[in-house]
Amino acid sequence: MKTLVCNCNHTMPLDGPQLTAALGQTIEPHSQLCRREIVRFQRAAQSTEPLLVACTQEAKLFAALAAQTEGVPPPDVRPIRFVNIRETAGWSREAKAASPKIAALLAAAALPEPEPVPTASYHSAGRCLVIGDTESLDMARKLLADGLELTLLDTGRPGGRAAPAALPLQHEHPVHAGRVRSVRGWLGAFEVDIESANPVDLDVCTRCNACLAACPEGAIGLDYQIDLQRCTGHRDCVQACGAIGAIDFNRGPRADTLQVDLVLDLQPQPSLSLHQPPQGYYVPGSDPLALVRAATELRDLKGSFDKPRFFQYDAKLCAHSRNTLLGCHACIDICSAQAVHSRARLRPDQTPPIAEADSILPTAAQKKPFVEQIEIDPHLCVGCGACTTVCPTGALTYAYPRAPEIGARLRTLLLTAQRAGLKRPALLFHSQEAGAELIGQLGRLAAADPRVRGLPAHVIAVPLWHIASVGMELWLSAFSWGAAEILVLSDNTEAPAYLHALQGQMQLTETLLHGMGYRGARLRLLQTADARELDALLAPPRPTGAVPSIQAQFAALPQKRGTLDLALDHLIRHAPAQEVASGAAVIPLPHGAGSPLGAIRVDASRCTLCLSCVGACPAGALADNPLAPQLRFIEKNCVQCGLCVKTCPEDAIRLEPRLLWGPQRSAPQVLNEAQPWRCVRCGKPFGTVQAIEQMVVKLSGHPAFAGDAANRLKMCSDCRVIDMHTRADTTIHDLP
Structure with a gap:
């Protein structure tokens, strides 16, 4: 790669020989590459060799000049890269010692571009809903009317002002009055549920002002809404409105859903209070400059847009849910855009009951066929990557650029x-x-x-x-x-x-x-x-x-x-620390910090070796022993999700955040073991002594295990079936 560097008119020291030695290519610093020495850039740009220019200040100038210079490959064939070494290294009190850093920045800038990833697409026709009081609507209308297709939602008189501002007399845009019930969606696909309880329908009103003149209480202002606290029920306004029919006191609250591409929310308390609202949803607050900036950006949001899908998700690694119990939910908790959520999904090997086939969430009868899975909406995702950072298993990974x-x-x-x-x-x-x-x-x-x-x-x-x-x-x-x-x-x-x-x-x-x-x-x-x-x-x-x-x-x-x-x-x-370097490291980690490393502690006096925790573990950290009643644990696999703790019916498991290093970290450890119970009929081992004894005590009053039938609890599954059939045959033969 050809690299051009410039000391920006001698304002920063550049050590050409040191950079040459570090990068393995000849680096000759220029002083006015964007002006007097511009021809050197043109010559370098005409080559098919990849080109890196260590200047972002004049990147636009260089790109335009390359496009006008004969023999320069087009950007899609050989793009020109730019990197900033001036503010990040050369303009500093320690600039003379910054050559190694400059070499590092140049070397990193020469790396291949991140591989492309799938994109999320947005399509906007410029339909914009503006939410606010009459005065703010008027301001926004003046800023946006010539660029977007507006719909106005008047939320009522702002607090502390007796007289509302006037709605425009020209009926240029659809106007609604009421409140927002909910907002869903993103750029190009917003759905806004609104509700209006005022007797005046602004979309029907012709602004003739007849109602204002007829109202004896002066309860109607130039916002063409009725102050119901002042209105005493004369209804003269209804007669004045006549056949237009914009006023109806008998009309109940009206609900409607507006489908728009953009939302400008000017309410003091916005309908969406997310730290990171969806793309296309603007909350400029009370700052006029912020409103102007929002209006400028909104006017540009017409057309089709793509953005990278910043994440990859591997459900097989996810520790979110097992057996209808929820474990790790760090990604859901941290997402400021509410792009991550949990959703019930049908297991691939299950078919739901016909009556429940369209159900999103499982009923009590459906819980087993369903599993909770993480879902990420790529249109709401803003690419912060926080979900991937807190994910303990790596089920969520950052995709653009990828971790490697x-x-x-x-x-x-x-x-x-x-x-x-x-x-x-x-x-x-x-x-x-x-x-x-x-x-x-x-x-x-x-x-x-x-x-x-x-x-x-x-x-x-x-x-x-x-x-x-x-x-x-x-x-x-x-x-x-x-x-x-x-x-x-x-x-x-x-x-x-x-x-x-x-x-x-x-x-x-x-x-x-x-x-x-x-x-x-x-x-x-x-x-x-x-x-x-x-x-x-x-x-x-x-x-x-x-x-x-x-x-x-x-x-x-x-x-x-x-x-x-x-x-x-x-x-x-x-x-x-030599004891650590020797491979005997045990480093306790703080609780409550979201450690992805650790062990579990099992209270052997409470554990019955039911092994329900083994079935719940999503990472393969817990396992049984097919040859003996044992609970085994591989610490390297544990992600501290807590599903084993929630699953254990005896409350016998506790998490222990720590780092254990050495061969034992990957080797199975026995957390609990017990003497096997032997079938009282055939002597075959099954279960554990503790589990069978507890079961006998708990089921002693059950009619199915009354009298001699209680011995069935002490038999293996084969002998239990034989005993049940033998007793049934005996009962039949004893009948008169």
């Missing part, structure tokens, strides 16, 4: 920086929009204000679609590849649940690292939307704790737990 692609970028950044001479690099994860803008502001401040440090030379910025999309397994992998610190930048616009989940993941990760002997603060969540405050947050001394003596060479896997095991194995093998 993210891992390849992190590994390239770290190994290139270290090869170029950077000791103890740190990674700064940030969103590729707000976070990138904040880092850009920091760089510009550092270039203009000597009091501002800018991004330190050892801190490598890593843009993500969303900061919640990367969690513990990739953080630990980054430490295995040589990172000394992980920083995550939040601009305080993320959902609180996302930040809580990230803090929980950080707590688990630091507990693991400290347990291995990697002391010191290794992970930090930086919460700020101010560039100067970010500068101060980046100022503390660099961590000085131990790092692995050898950088790992493994690549991130598509399977989350596979990547996690590779990272843990490398970190433990090179751990400063």
